[in-house]
Amino acid sequence: MANIDVSVETDDKPAPPPKHPNTCPSCHSHYRDDELEQALWVCAQCGHHFVMRSRPRIAWLADEGSFVEEAADLHSEDPLGFFDLRPYAERLAEAEMSTGLADAMVIGQATIDGRGCELAVMDFAFMGGSMGSVVGEKLSRACDSAAERGVPLISITSSGGARMQEGILALMQLPKTVAAVEDLRDAGQAMISVMAHPTTGGVLASFATLGDVLLAEPGALMAFAGPRVVQGVTMEKLPDDFGLAEQNYRFGNLDAIVPRPELRPTLSRLLRLFDAPI
Amino acid sequence: MPPSEHELRLRERLSRLRNMPLLGGARLSGELDRLQRQLDRMGEDATDEEIWRSVELARHEQRPYTLDYVERLLDDWFELHGDRGRADDGAMVAGLGSLDGRTVALVGQQKGRDIHERAERRFGMPNPEGYEKAMRVMQLADRHGFPVISLVDTPGAYPGVHAEQHGQGGTIAASQAVMARLTVPTVACVIGEGGSGGAIAIALADRVLMQENAIYSVISPEGCAMILWRDAGEAKKAAAAFKPDAAHCLELGVIDGIVAEPPGGAHTDPDAAARLLGEALREALDELAETPGDELRRRRRAKFRSLGVFA
Numbered sequence: 001m002a003n004i005d006v007s008v009e010t011d012d013k014p015a016p017p018p019k020h021p022n023t024c025p026s027c028h029s030h031y032r033d034d035e036l037e038q039a040l041w042v043c044a045q046c047g048h049h050f051v052m053r054s055r056p057r058i059a060w061l062a063d064e065g066s067f068v069e070e071a072a073d074l075h076s077e078d079p080l081g082f083f084d085l086r087p088y089a090e091r092l093a094e095a096e097m098s099t100g101l102a103d104a105m106v107i108g109q110a111t112i113d114g115r116g117c118e119l120a121v122m123d124f125a126f127m128g129g130s131m132g133s134v135v136g137e138k139l140s141r142a143c144d145s146a147a148e149r150g151v152p153l154i155s156i157t158s159s160g161g162a163r164m165q166e167g168i169l170a171l172m173q174l175p176k177t178v179a180a181v182e183d184l185r186d187a188g189q190a191m192i193s194v195m196a197h198p199t200t201g202g203v204l205a206s207f208a209t210l211g212d213v214l215l216a217e218p219g220a221l222m223a224f225a226g227p228r229v230v231q232g233v234t235m236e237k238l239p240d241d242f243g244l245a246e247q248n249y250r251f252g253n254l255d256a257i258v259p260r261p262e263l264r265p266t267l268s269r270l271l272r273l274f275d276a277p278i
Numbered sequence: 279m280p281p282s283e284h285e286l287r288l289r290e291r292l293s294r295l296r297n298m299p300l301l302g303g304a305r306l307s308g309e310l311d312r313l314q315r316q317l318d319r320m321g322e323d324a325t326d327e328e329i330w331r332s333v334e335l336a337r338h339e340q341r342p343y344t345l346d347y348v349e350r351l352l353d354d355w356f357e358l359h360g361d362r363g364r365a366d367d368g369a370m371v372a373g374l375g376s377l378d379g380r381t382v383a384l385v386g387q388q389k390g391r392d393i394h395e396r397a398e399r400r401f402g403m404p405n406p407e408g409y410e411k412a413m414r415v416m417q418l419a420d421r422h423g424f425p426v427i428s429l430v431d432t433p434g435a436y437p438g439v440h441a442e443q444h445g446q447g448g449t450i451a452a453s454q455a456v457m458a459r460l461t462v463p464t465v466a467c468v469i470g471e472g473g474s475g476g477a478i479a480i481a482l483a484d485r486v487l488m489q490e491n492a493i494y495s496v497i498s499p500e501g502c503a504m505i506l507w508r509d510a511g512e513a514k515k516a517a518a519a520f521k522p523d524a525a526h527c528l529e530l531g532v533i534d535g536i537v538a539e540p541p542g543g544a545h546t547d548p549d550a551a552a553r554l555l556g557e558a559l560r561e562a563l564d565e566l567a568e569t570p571g572d573e574l575r576r577r578r579r580a581k582f583r584s585l586g587v588f589a
Contacts, residue, residue, distance in 0.1 A: 074588050074589070075588060075589045076588055076589075077587045077588055077589050079530060079587040080519065080520060080521055082519055082520065083519060084506035084507060084516075084519060085506065085507065132586075133585075133586030133587050133588045134586075134588045136585075136586050137586050137588055140583055162474075162496050162497075164496050164497050164502055164505070164506070164520065165520075166496075166587075167495065167496055167520035167521055167522070167526075167530075168494055168495055168496055168520070168521075168522065168526075168527055168530060168532050169530055169532065169585065169586055169587060170496045171474060171475070171477075171478055171494075171495070171496040172478075172532055172582065172585040172586065173585075173586060174450075174451075174454060174475060174478050175454050175458070175478055175481075175482040175582040175585075176582050176583050176585050176586065178451060178454040178455050178458055178482065178582075179458045179482070179578075179579035179580075179582045179583050180579075180583055181455070182455055182458040182459060182579060183579060183583075200447075201447075201475070202474075202475055202496075204447030204448070204451075205435075205446075205447040205448075205450040205451050205475040205479075206450075206451050206454065207451070208447075208451075209445075209447055209448035209451045209452070210451050210452075210455055222447070223442050223447070224435060224437070224441070224442060224446040224447035224450065224475065225435075225437030225441075225442065225446070229437045230437045230438060230439060230442065233437050233438070234437070234438050234439060236439055238439060239439070242439065242442070243442055247443065248445075251443045251444065251445070252445075253445045253448055
């Protein structure tokens with residue numbers, strides 16, 4: 001019997017590179033890095049949405065100069081002294097070096113088209129966007145910051161789930177973030193959740209699905225248990241769009257699928273509708 | 279034998295609590311008693327072997343399941359069925375019963391005894407419909423002021439095509455949100471496997487207990503071994519690394535207390551196990567009984583919002 005988890009695979013060995021390094025995994029067309037960046041990391045040929053890092057996403061979404069980062073200095077500790085093939089502390093240091101981030105989420109105050117909001121943006125490049133104590137604490141503080149300032153919270157998730165190197169404390173970030181969102185709700189503020197590829201496991205099963213409005217990017221995997229696990233347990237042939245945003249939309253689990261270039265105007269419109277302060 | 283690090287930390291917490299000015303009185307002294315008892319019970323830190331023994335006992339096929347405890351602890355048990363829309367999920371049971379003359383609502387995952395029942399109850403792995411049923415009954419309890427007891431025993435939420443289509447992740451989040459909103463006393467106890475999101479969905483409670491040989495974890499030992507060691511056979515190593523046993527969960531502040539089991543494990547004497555569980559549940563409910571509902575809710579959220587270790 002398979003056991004199900006909300007944790008994330010943080011791989012030591014990346015998948016073998018495609019023949020040409022700049023090949024779209026969806027349509028196999030080639031791209032130039034500068035062109036892809038210009039197109040917000042969306043394939044010009046087929047519209048495939050590549051993973052977008054947190055810093056450029058915030059720079060693009062927030063009005064110029066409006067973003068004030070909060071809790072930037074929070075760092076994970078290693079409560080279990082976790083050691084698999086390598087120590088967790090080493091994996092953390094390496095992720096910090098390679099991403100320039102302290103952990104897998106960046107939070108802060110911002111305006112979009114002049115309206116105030118709180119942003120909580122995840123970064124898949126930091127250990128698969130896994131949620132440990134720091135991500136939980138940051139989301140929790142983002143809820144408080146939004147409540148105190150009377151602005152909506154916009155969360156943008158990209159995560160494989162809970163960070164198993166933090167053991168049971170990683171699982172506790174689910175109820176922690178849920179409780180924080182419920183406090184935000186009682187403070188009368190809205191939460192808009194944008195699920196980017198992938199939003200799976202413990203992040204899907206906590207704050208990401210508790211938004212007043214649920215959005216996803218095209219093709220984003222939004223599954224509690226990934227296709228491999230489901231296939232392994234059920235031995236069923238999976239539908240082609242299993243777990244993807246499109247299937248979730250069809251089954252009523254989402255309000256809208258928003259292509260990345262339309263995300264900023266969409267959020268701007270929602271901030272107007274929720275009467276976010278100017 | 280020198281005291282273990284765990285014991286030292288517990289002692290440190292105890293001395294901190296003793297020196298704290300008494301604010302609410304009752305709650306703090308309750309905490310003191312509990313810690314002292316845990317300390318007395320605990321000789322030393324669990325070894326890797328003991329951790330693995332817990333994993334085996336937590337999954338023992340003769341281990342009492344939710345309905346075994348219901349039968350021994352509650353009078354007038356009336357099971358409530360269905361999510362009022364799609365299905366009645368046998369992996370989750372819910373109902374009303376009387377604990378010492380006080381009506382309580384109980385929810386919990388239910389594994390099966392024989393092969394037929396196991397398949398029918400999906401080995402205690404609920405579908406979204408199961409969590410919907412639990413939410414419905416917890417909200418019913420809230421309306422009528424019944425305390426909620428939840429017994430956690432699941433390898434995890436069911437990973438099926440249908441489950442994903444019907445929003446397994448969102449339903450688990452919603453169930454936690456319902457629990458974060460209740461204004462009645464809530465006590466959860468992990469009685470076997472506390473597997474990941476499927477467990478926490480019904481464990482956002484005022485008091486979270488674990489039986490001595492239960493496990494509570496973010497991922498199964500096999501799943502962790504598969505991912506980090508690329509070999510499910512390394513499950514023992516994985517369990518030693520992420521420490522799903524009750525002593526470690528208590529040390530990390532994830533649970534509030536450990537419920538003793540009969541020597542050899544709950545399966546050796548289900549009646550005794552039920553008695554011990556019943557005592558722990560009563561004690562927890564008594565402690566919570568006088569606290570106003572909005573205060574319970576505030577403290578519950580504050581407790582979970584404080585969990586985590588960072589610098």
